[in-house]
Amino acid sequence: MLREVDCKEWQIVFARTLQEYLYKNGFKNLIEIRYNKEGKLYTIKNKKLYIDTEKVEGRPFEIDGEKSIKEFCKVLSEFHGASEGFVPPPGIKINVRWGKLTERYKRYLKDFERIKDSENKTSFEAALEPYWEEIYKRAKEVMKTFRSIQYLSALEESMKKREVCLNTISKNTAIKTKRGIYLFEIFDSGYNMIEEDIAKLIKRGIQKTGKKEIFDIVLSEYEKYRALNSNSIEYIKAYVSFPYNTLKLVSKYLKGKEIDYEKKLEKALLRDNQCNLLGV
Amino acid sequence: MPKDKKFLADFFLDDRMFDEFNLKVNEAHPVRSVFVLTTNQGIKILKKVKYPLEDLEFIYNSLNKIRKNYPYVINFRLTKEGKPYLIYNDEVYVVLDCVEGREALYQNPLDLKNVAMALAKFHEASKDIGYYDKKSLVGKMVERLLNRIKDLEKFKEIASMHYYKTEFDKVFLENVDINIEKSKEAVDYLKGTQDRHIKDYVFCHHDLAHHNVLMGNDDNVYFLDFDLCILDTRVHDLANFINKALKDNAFTIETINIILDNYNKISKLTKEEINILYAYLLFPKDFYDISRDYYLRTKQWDEDEYVEKLIRKAAYKDDKDRVLKSFKKIWL
Numbered sequence: 001m002l003r004e005v006d007c008k009e010w011q012i013v014f015a016r017t018l019q020e021y022l023y024k025n026g027f028k029n030l031i032e033i034r035y036n037k038e039g040k041l042y043t044i045k046n047k048k049l050y051i052d053t054e055k056v057e058g059r060p061f062e063i064d065g066e067k068s069i070k071e072f073c074k075v076l077s078e079f080h081g082a083s084e085g086f087v088p089p090p091g092i093k094i095n096v097r098w099g100k101l102t103e104r105y106k107r108y109l110k111d112f113e114r115i116k117d118s119e120n121k122t123s124f125e126a127a128l129e130p131y132w133e134e135i136y137k138r139a140k141e142v143m144k145t146f147r148s149i150q151y152l153s154a155l156e157e158s159m160k161k162r163e164v165c166l167n168t169i170s171k172n173t174a175i176k177t178k179r180g181i182y183l184f185e186i187f188d189s190g191y192n193m194i195e196e197d198i199a200k201l202i203k204r205g206i207q208k209t210g211k212k213e214i215f216d217i218v219l220s221e222y223e224k225y226r227a228l229n230s231n232s233i234e235y236i237k238a239y240v241s242f243p244y245n246t247l248k249l250v251s252k253y254l255k256g257k258e259i260d261y262e263k264k265l266e267k268a269l270l271r272d273n274q275c276n277l278l279g280v
Numbered sequence: 281m282p283k284d285k286k287f288l289a290d291f292f293l294d295d296r297m298f299d300e301f302n303l304k305v306n307e308a309h310p311v312r313s314v315f316v317l318t319t320n321q322g323i324k325i326l327k328k329v330k331y332p333l334e335d336l337e338f339i340y341n342s343l344n345k346i347r348k349n350y351p352y353v354i355n356f357r358l359t360k361e362g363k364p365y366l367i368y369n370d371e372v373y374v375v376l377d378c379v380e381g382r383e384a385l386y387q388n389p390l391d392l393k394n395v396a397m398a399l400a401k402f403h404e405a406s407k408d409i410g411y412y413d414k415k416s417l418v419g420k421m422v423e424r425l426l427n428r429i430k431d432l433e434k435f436k437e438i439a440s441m442h443y444y445k446t447e448f449d450k451v452f453l454e455n456v457d458i459n460i461e462k463s464k465e466a467v468d469y470l471k472g473t474q475d476r477h478i479k480d481y482v483f484c485h486h487d488l489a490h491h492n493v494l495m496g497n498d499d500n501v502y503f504l505d506f507d508l509c510i511l512d513t514r515v516h517d518l519a520n521f522i523n524k525a526l527k528d529n530a531f532t533i534e535t536i537n538i539i540l541d542n543y544n545k546i547s548k549l550t551k552e553e554i555n556i557l558y559a560y561l562l563f564p565k566d567f568y569d570i571s572r573d574y575y576l577r578t579k580q581w582d583e584d585e586y587v588e589k590l591i592r593k594a595a596y597k598d599d600k601d602r603v604l605k606s607f608k609k610i611w612l
Contacts (some may be wrong), residue, residue: 010311087497090323090378091316105528110599156390191382266318 001055004170007187010093012042012051017092018164027082029075030183031056031175058177060184063169064208069201070221075174075181076201077225078165080194083164095190097167098159099238102146109139110249111254122262124253127196128246131269137245141278145238150231156194165192169200191217195232198222199239206240206275215240215277243272291315291328297368301375303397312491316378323378324357330394330597331507336372336411339506340364342483350405352398352502354379379504381496386528396539397494398501398544399485399521403514406483411483420482421560422470428568429463432456447587448574455594456571459564466562473555484517486510489524492569515553518543519560527566531599533606540611551588554611561604566593 009276016033032054043050058240063072088094116132130188145151166173168188172236174181198218228236237252245268253261293315298305307318329336349351356364357375365374380475384391400422417424436456439449485492487508494502511514522536530537543549550556570593573579574586581589 009309013309087380088382089320090380091311091325093311094382096382096385096388098385099391100385103387103529106532110530152389155388159388159390 001053002050005051005185005187006041007049007185009042009049011095011187012021012049014088014094015189015219016041016093016143017088018186018189019085022079022082025082027078029078029180030186033063041229044070045092056177056182056216057170057176058175060171061176061181062171063204066209066214066217067220069142069205069214070199071181072169072174073221074225075082076169076197078254079166079183080163080197081226083189084164086164087162094244095167095188097165097190097192098155100192101196102143105139105143105146105242105244105247108244108251109143111135111251112247114254115250120218122191124265127262127265128250131246135246135269135272137155137279138241138243139247142242145234151235153212154195154231155193159186159191160193163194164189165194165197168193168195169197195228195233195235196239198228199236202236202240203275204253210274212277214272237277243276245271287486293326296569297366297373300366300368301357302360303357303375304610307315321357325376325378327374327376329365329507330372330375333365333372335414336374338415339509341510342406342409343506345409346402346405346483348405350402352496352500353402354502354504354506361384364547374491376504379494379496379502380498381494381502384490384493384495384501386490386525389534392497392525392538393542394495394501395488395521396542397546398493398503399488399517400543402485403482403517404502404547407480409483411481411509412511415510416481417510417516421512421516422467424561425463425467425470428468428563429460431572432460432568435571438459438575446583448583448590451587451594452571452574455567455590455597458597459567462562462564463568466559469562470556470559473552473559478511481511482514482517483511484510484514484520486517486520488517488521490528512558513553515557515561517548518549522557522561523565525593526600527602528594531596531603533603533610535612536603536607551612558604558607558612561600561607564597566596569593 012033022028022030033041034052034054036043036052040053043216061068061072063069063180086094112132112135115125115128116136121129164188166183166189172184175184176182202215202218205218206212215237219228219236222228246265249261249264249268252259293305293308295305296316298319301324302321303317303324304320305317306320308315310316311325316327317518340356343356347353347355355377355386357377358364359366365372367373384395386392386395395486396515436453439453439456440443443451445453474491485503485506485508490504492503495503518539522539525535525539526532540549540554567590570589573581576592
């Protein structure tokens with residue numbers, strides 16, 4: 001089946017080699033990228049990229065309730081297990097994300113600090129003011145975790161083990177087929193700490209259900225298949241609790257992008273509060 | 281068409297060229313501005329060289345010397361005639377061995393630490409490289425920075441003269457005076473150091489972007505792409521590395537501390553060198569580079585791209601000032 005894809009050529013080549021590694025390690029729950037009739041992994045037509053995949057019938061797998069979250073936990077843990085240790089063949093690039101998210105947190109936090117003392121507050125800044133202290137405290141608390149020696153050791157461990165993450169967990173990540181849940185595409189995958197993937201799943205689950213218990217549900221379900229240590233749980237909690245939406249909005253505001261900030265602030269605060277597991 | 285794709289479209293990929301390198305190529309796929317070749321001799325990188333052969337030979341010979349004490353640098357495949365390059369259809373091509381590994385990630389403190397230590401070892405290994413005037417900046421930095429100040433003043437004149445100012449002109453004019461001031465500060469500081477008396481030079485990579493540093497699967501740090509190399513004090517390379525790492529790390533002093541602490545573990549910097557490093561860091565290189573690229577049209581970006589980059593780089597100023605203040609407190 002021919003399919004248009006929105007990624008770079010090297011990502012297709014990478015995805016195919018990761019796919020081979022996953023198959024070798026017993027993970028077959030993904031849509032296969034195939035070589036086309038010319039023996040190539042992709043074709044370019046009218047500046048668009050096309051790949052040949054196996055034809056699989058199914059519908060997008062929505063991660064929107066306890067049942068679907070538990071089902072996805074199993075697939076995610078199996079993916080992490082099967083992909084660990086992956087080393088791309090020579091000449092094949094891999095996405096590397098170790099440390100990238102925490103760096104983005106640092107940048108957003110810096111921007112957030114700048115907005116506090118602005119004189120002649122705009123309506124957006126005035127709307128943010130009552131929440132500033134609380135959000136700032138939470139963000140700083142999270143960053144303490146990511147500055148700790150234990151975290152750096154965990155990062156080093158992840159790098160030594162060559163952990164691989166999906167990196168994107170959305171309604172387009174998987175499809176539900178007769179054979180089970182299949183990952184739709186793995187172009188965004190790459191080296192990263194698996195705690196980030198788990199945190200993304202938890203965040204999505206909490207935002208969809210409004211229930212903070214999703215945190216415990218995901219962890220206990222994931223641990224049925226793969227063990228996590230107590231430090232991992234701390235990092236996952238930190239990733240989930242970082243007030244990402246609010247801080248990202250403030251960064252965009254400071255860059256002067258044209259969006260309706262006040263309306264978006266309300267939504268961002270709500271989403272971040274939903275995911276606050278620190279009680280700070 | 282993206283600029284990399286345009287550049288690659290002009291590559292001559294044919295068997296006769298590969299044959300000159302004793303290679304049988306099964307597949308060639310593009311990555312940035314090179315081709316990755318699957319050959320009967322393993323994976324290779326095909327690159328087109330756009331600078332004089334003399335410079336290429338200097339790079340090749342220097343790397344051969346450096347490799348004796350720091351083996352983790354890119355290796356050239358020789359042609360049938362024993363040369364590290366081939367002239368084909370009036371273009372110069374090189375074929376390089378592919379190193380197995382991943383690009384360095386400067387947001388990752390462990391990568392920063394390992395790259396800093398590797399850079400120190402690389403510099404140690406490159407101390408006895410023969411002099412090559414064309415690539416030498418030894419003792420020339422004051423003059424170089426003064427010329428850059430003149431450039432900025434010239435660009436200011438050009439921008440001011442435009443009757444219909446572009447968006448770039450406007451942003452540039454808002455920021456140029458403060459950047460000229462900073463540049464003069466850098467020159468004054470440098471004049472106060474012993475830079476002009478420094479005879480010791482090393483082979484500096486001079487383009488330590490994260491994609492030119494490979495974390496090998498063998499846990500060694502490899503340096504690639506020496507096209508912009510120079511001969512100068514090793515702190516020139518350190519400044520280059522620090523500037524790039526700071527951008528990836530929200531301009532935190534911890535970034536500089538990680539780099540210098542780990543560099544010093546291998547090869548201790550003198551007080552004089554740290555002073556020179558400070559002067560190099562003072563110079564607003566990013567602002568200068570984007571202004572030069574725009575007013576001399578050295579890159580094929582469109583207007584929006586230039587403006588976006590200028591705004592971003594102009595915004596670095598406050599962060600840079602803050603981190604250099606901390607740098608002075610801790611290191612000087």
